[in-house]
Amino acid sequence: xxxxxxxxxxxxxxxxxxxxxxxxxxxxxxxxxxxxxxxxxxxxxxxxxxxxxxxxxxxxxxxxxxxxxxxxxxxxxxxxxxxxxxxxxxxxxxxxxxxxxxxxxxxxxxxxxxxxxxxxxxxxxxxxxxxxxxxxxxxxxxxxxxxxxxxxxxxxxxxxxxxxxxxxxxxxxxxxxxxxxxxxxxxxxxxxxxxxxxxxxxxxxxxxxxxxxxxxxxxxxxxxxxxxxxxxxxxxxxxxxxxxxxxxxxxxxxxxxxxxxxxxx
Numbered sequence: 001x002x003x004x005x006x007x008x009x010x011x012x013x014x015x016x017x018x019x020x021x022x023x024x025x026x027x028x029x030x031x032x033x034x035x036x037x038x039x040x041x042x043x044x045x046x047x048x049x050x051x052x053x054x055x056x057x058x059x060x061x062x063x064x065x066x067x068x069x070x071x072x073x074x075x076x077x078x079x080x081x082x083x084x085x086x087x088x089x090x091x092x093x094x095x096x097x098x099x100x101x102x103x104x105x106x107x108x109x110x111x112x113x114x115x116x117x118x119x120x121x122x123x124x125x126x127x128x129x130x131x132x133x134x135x136x137x138x139x140x141x142x143x144x145x146x147x148x149x150x151x152x153x154x155x156x157x158x159x160x161x162x163x164x165x166x167x168x169x170x171x172x173x174x175x176x177x178x179x180x181x182x183x184x185x186x187x188x189x190x191x192x193x194x195x196x197x198x199x200x201x202x203x204x205x206x207x208x209x210x211x212x213x214x215x216x217x218x219x220x221x222x223x224x225x226x227x228x229x230x231x232x233x234x235x236x237x238x239x240x241x242x243x244x245x246x247x248x249x250x251x252x253x254x255x256x257x258x259x260x261x262x263x264x265x
Contacts, residue, residue: 032207033060034095034105034176036081041090043076050076052233054090060176063203063210065220068230069265074213077230078179081211082108094177107170109180113162115154122150125168133172140168143205144198160191164198171202177209184219196222200245217261221254229264237264 036058043051050073058064066074079085080092083101092099094106115124126137141147144164154162163183170178184192200223203210214220220227221241229237237260243251 032174032176033062033209035060036177036209036211037091037093037096038077038081039091041080041087041092043073043080043085043087049233051087054234056228056235056238058209058211060095060209061207063212063223063225064228065212065214065224065226066228066230067214067217067220067261067265068236070215072230073233074230075181078108078181078211078213081177082106082179104173105176107173107175107178109166109170109178109183111182111185113154113166115162115165117154119154120150121146121152121154121157121165124154124165125172127169128173130173136172137168140172141165143171143202144168158191160187160195163187163195167198167202171206174206175208177211178203180210180212182214183212185215192219199223217258217265220261221258222248227257227261229261231264237261 036056038054038056041051041054042049043054054077066077068074076085080087081094081099083099083103083106094103115121116127119127122134122137122141125140126133138147138150141150144167146161146164146168149157149161149165154165157165166183184195187195196219210224212220212223217227224241226238226240228235228239239257239260241254241257243253248254
């Protein structure tokens with residue numbers, strides 16, 4: 001009798017035993033992302049050669065940060081991937097298809113939000129219109145934490161909020177690649193840290209391939225899976241970070257890698 005009563009009491013207490021914290025949710029499946037392949041690309045503006053025989057492969061769902069000095073060709077590389085510039089030689093392909101102009105599944109995020117001041121927030125997010133655009137725009141605003149600002153004008157938003165609207169506009173059609181050209185460079189340090197957290201959460205939920213152009217080595221090491229240094233028209237360093245995101249603030253490997261990156265820039 002006593003043993004039975006004790007077993008019954010233990011069974012009642014079992015749900016109160018602390019369970020280990022769940023692991024972070026996995027990234028979305030790979031069909032939410034595209035691979036990017038650049039092979040022996042050459043690009044020049046007049047007599048100035050930006051790239052010569054540049055090759056780079058980015059896997060579906062990978063987050064690659066590209067760093068380098070001003071004028072090294074970072075933005076030109078991003079514009080070539082987006083289809084806004086063409087290579088003089090070599091090949092560029094997204095998901096196995098040669099880049100031949102803008103694609104609906106590839107979106108860009110710039111340093112300036114580039115919002116239309118005569119359109120309300122929700123209209124800016126759904127600027128491309130299309131079927132059910134208002135519902136999709138509202139959902140994107142909710143994703144970036146601005147669901148209650150849909151009917152505001154851009155002029156009443158802070159800089160960080162305007163950049164969130166720009167991010168929502170890029171996300172509204174669930175892109176398979178997000179190309180970012182120093183999108184947080186004009187923000188103050190606290191707002192930039194908030195945007196970093198938001199971007200990491202959004203990327204985990206959407207699963208897209210991400211390419212970030214930045215001058216900030218710390219930013220690159222905080223956000224990316226892999227860091228690429230451009231110098232003199234070529235890849236000077238290509239390194240996987242291999243440190244879990246939650247340990248980025250304490251890992252000694254990050255300090256060593258930062259020194260290596262700065263030495264190569």
